[in-house]
Amino acid sequence: MEVKEIREQIIKAGLRLVSEGLVARSWGNISIRVDEQNMLITPSGRTYENLKPEEIVLMNYHTLQYEGKIKPSSEYHLHAEVYKQRKEINAVIHTHQMNATTVAAARREVPPIIDDMVQIIGPTVRVSKYTLAGTAKFAKNAAKALKGRQAALLANHGAVCIGKNLEEAFAASEVLEKACKAFIEAEFLGGAKSISKFSAAIMHQVYLKKYSKLDKKNR
Numbered sequence: 001m002e003v004k005e006i007r008e009q010i011i012k013a014g015l016r017l018v019s020e021g022l023v024a025r026s027w028g029n030i031s032i033r034v035d036e037q038n039m040l041i042t043p044s045g046r047t048y049e050n051l052k053p054e055e056i057v058l059m060n061y062h063t064l065q066y067e068g069k070i071k072p073s074s075e076y077h078l079h080a081e082v083y084k085q086r087k088e089i090n091a092v093i094h095t096h097q098m099n100a101t102t103v104a105a106a107r108r109e110v111p112p113i114i115d116d117m118v119q120i121i122g123p124t125v126r127v128s129k130y131t132l133a134g135t136a137k138f139a140k141n142a143a144k145a146l147k148g149r150q151a152a153l154l155a156n157h158g159a160v161c162i163g164k165n166l167e168e169a170f171a172a173s174e175v176l177e178k179a180c181k182a183f184i185e186a187e188f189l190g191g192a193k194s195i196s197k198f199s200a201a202i203m204h205q206v207y208l209k210k211y212s213k214l215d216k217k218n219r
């Protein structure tokens with residue numbers, strides 16, 4: 001995909017995050033991997049409603065240098081770390097979505113409680129170790145919580161969702177919100193009951209295989 005197209009894709013994704021209630025105002029950020037050096041990332045402190053394609057920042061995720069005068073999102077470390085560590089991942093969404101943030105505030109790992117959460121994200125959703133947001137350490141802790149997963153909770157902050165493409169990262173973000181809501185409410189109904197971690201791991205693997213096969217067919 002061309003850089004121009006990726007910029008437009010990010011604009012659309014930003015509007016979708018707002019309309020689905022996953023972010024508000026200028027909170028949250030989106031990036032897409034462009035190549036082996038660069039990512040395109042939403043700028044710092046701008047609202048999604050008036051964002052223009054040329055305001056999306058091109059940044060080298062190894063050197064952290066960026067093009068132009070517009071500052072990248074303050075969470076650039078988080079996005080850069082994911083692209084450095086996860087070769088199969090090409091899109092990152094960071095949100096402050098409500099139910100995920102509530103679980104992140106309680107620092108509770110989400111157990112395997114819903115089939116589609118398990119399939120799309122993985123057997124559990126971990127919570128990263130608390131550090132100040134925006135720092136390199138925060139990014140490292142997040143990447144650790146993301147190991148083998150498509151989403152993680154960021155302690156006392158929000159969530160990070162990733163995918164082979166933007167569509168997959170969105171799916172992770174939506175299913176995460178649903179799972180966190182179900183988790184909170186099931187705990188009130190006497191306690192969430194988990195699928196066994198073993199079955200959960202198998203379900204995730206089967207999903208990944210099926211999905212990557214479909215992906216090849218569509219190419």
Ligand SMILES: [Zn+2]
Pocket residue numbers: 028075094095096133157158
């Ligand atoms: Zn944030």
